[in-house]
Amino acid sequence: MLIKRILFIIVFLQSIVFAQSNASIYGFVREKATGEPLSYVNVFLKGTDFGAPTNSEGYYSISFVPAGEYEIVVSMIGYETITKKAKVEAGKDYRYDFFMNISPVAGEKITVVAEREKFKESLTVSGFTFSMKSINSIPGFMESDVLRAIQHLPGVQSITDYTAALYVRGGTPDQNLVMIDGIPIYNPFHLGAIFSTFNTDAIKEAEFIAGGFPVEYGDRIGSVINIVQRDGNANQIKGNANVSLISSKILLEGPLKISKNITGTWMIGGRRTYFDKMFDGVNFIVEKISGEENSLKFPYYFYDFNNKINLNIGNNYRITLISFYGDDVFYYKHRDEYSYEYPEFNEYSYHKESGEFTVKWGNRANGIIWRWLLSPRLVVKNYLYNTRFRFFVDVWGRESEYYIAERDTNRSKVNYGFNTYDYISENSYNISFSYKLSPKHLVLSGCDIKWYDYNLGMEIYGKEWEDTLLYSNIYMKPLDMKYHPFEYHFYIQDKWEINPLLFCQFGLRSSKNTNQTKFYNDPRFNIKYMITENLSTKFSWGIYHQYLTTANPPDETLRLLDVWLPVARGHLPIKAIHNILGFEYLLPNNSYFRIEGYYKDYKNLLELKAEKITVEEEDEGIVFKHVNEFRNAKAYSYGLEILYKKTSGKIQGWIGYSYAVVKKKLEDGNKWFFPKYDRRHSLNIVGFIKLKNNLKLGTTLTYCSGNPYTPIVGKIKEFYILMGGGYYRYFDLYVNNLWLLGEKNSARYPYYFRLDIGIMKRKEKSWGSYEWYFHIINVTMRLNVMTYIYEEPYYEDEVIYEGKKPTVVKYPIPMFPIMPTFGVKFEF
CATH class of the missing domain: 2.60.40.1120 (Carboxypeptidase-like, regulatory domain)
Structure with missing residues (x-):
């Protein structure tokens, strides 16, 4: 309390002194x-x-x-x-x-x-900012994608073409803080992580920080991705539409005037796939021509929706309302009925069945931001938001049968169902203060209060009737996990210009989760020294904690969904220490060069004990046990990254190279191993070339060394005998094939190579403009290996392979083949 009073007096007196002169x-x-x-x-x-x-x-x-x-x-x-x-x-x-x-x-x-001013002022290490123009210029799978653009930066890995999930400097996707206008998004993907959930037409810029991020960001230990949406046109109503092979997008924006002192802007946008609607249209035509009804429908679509409203109240207040929704929907409906009639036996039966299979997952975020210019030197911002991610699987069915015989009539009916769900919701209030304390000091401070709601469960139910008598009634809830932790975060930071050549930023973030017994303090420190006007060196060190994790299998190839859970009582929060040293050079032609080395130390990592999960029978039915059991692990990663970026002229883009190593060790293991996302060398070349007549060429080239995997080295046969029968005894011989695994992640896939090319042409019209684009993914048609499948070979007895017959053969499962795509964008 005394320290707070002393600080208040110092700030107050200093403000008076500076205000007077x-x-x-x-x-x-x-x-x-x-x-x-x-x-x-x-x-x-x-x-x-x-x-x-x-x-x-x-x-x-x-x-x-x-x-x-x-x-x-x-x-x-x-x-x-x-x-x-x-x-x-x-x-x-x-x-x-x-x-x-x-x-x-x-x-x-x-x-x-x-x-040069931007180069001098920024103390952020490992940062990169994308504009909407650069995101849309990168050739993409079906359409432009901000998360796939980030994959082309040094230090960022993606283990397959079929996922946009990011592995940054030895971290996993759940360690990345992904935000839209400062609001966290927990599963920013569509279609099993093939596409991101962000509409690129609504993006103003995207900031990516690979490590060493300041104290204003918390509750993640990996990286920060902040998607900043456009505010909206303040002068007139404008719009654009985009039609690609997979979806259609539309965005509208314009000014807003409520009164003389309350003005602002608005922006609204949406995107939806249309394969299901096209399929329905083709079905309708086929039905009209053939005269036969076809109940088959395309079962899947996704959509997302953004809305942003800004209200300027007088000169000093601004309120921003943000809404973001996105869902994937898989829906299949089944109907069938049939009957049998046997006149010779005077029997008749009628059977009817129906059912639905629904899978739905997605995000929802709503927030309000209040910015208050208390004075030119003091800016106060308040955030109040709710963000949630949920998925559920719902299966139900009905069967009924009507049977008539000469002396017997029987009616039976069965209803059954199954559903499983996962839900995470975060309610948060944040207040921050940015204060120019003196000509040399800029102070940032604030606090977060968060309330989480986790709900993971499963239900099974069924009823059976014989005639009108309820024969059986089953209801079980084998999985029911609910958690409601609170979190408190406090942070303060000072950006200090020691002299014209030396800058320092040091801060402290203190946090507590109610599942933990104490506060955890995260000191963070950045320093920058201007060696010359165009050359600087930076160093960053910091501690980071995380109170939530995902229950995903550690060796999954396709990251379809994230199952979020809190770090349970009895486990320490996940911890990482970042050490980063780099040099930056601003070239005279407005190009930028950066070289950075990093070392990250991970503690208290959690890995799901999938082998411990069991299904046990209790009085209330079957119950899943040990679902929330994790083993602790530790890891370290280090690497060297080089980035050259050119932001003006006819040729723009960047070249990035990274040398990276990550190793991991489990608490119950005695060996260090390379996790699945370890990749030694990566080279990315991204270029945009302005040609004549509003024609632009975009290209990306990616080369990476192979990721590790655990090889299968052979197979053994397990024999067992089943004996049964009563008076007549019998014996059955069963054979079970067991694969023999080699050392964990001791082999590596072949190198990865992919070249993508895109061409865009813009034309101006009296009503606006349009731009067509044509992209080719994997121009060289190289089939990069995603994984292997193993089979027992089929061979004839006389075939001999070096004196031995092989016991196992592997076949590669490839990633993207050559894939052309095109689309048109309209602005009006």
């Missing part, structure tokens, strides 16, 4: 054509050292400015420079909002100045 210049920078906030714009006072870049909301604040006359310069690559003269008086605050026009050609001087 200095002024602040602040405001927002937006694009003039759309009103969208512009991030990383350089706003500075010409001829001085005073300046600041805009943040993701377009906000800038230049504080502690002495009295005098200045020229404000606003510059950014691709936009016309704005200059404005300002007379500043001591102790006053001045707000200037700027609207920037797009420039056909950005001057070299402006480009270098803007990029």
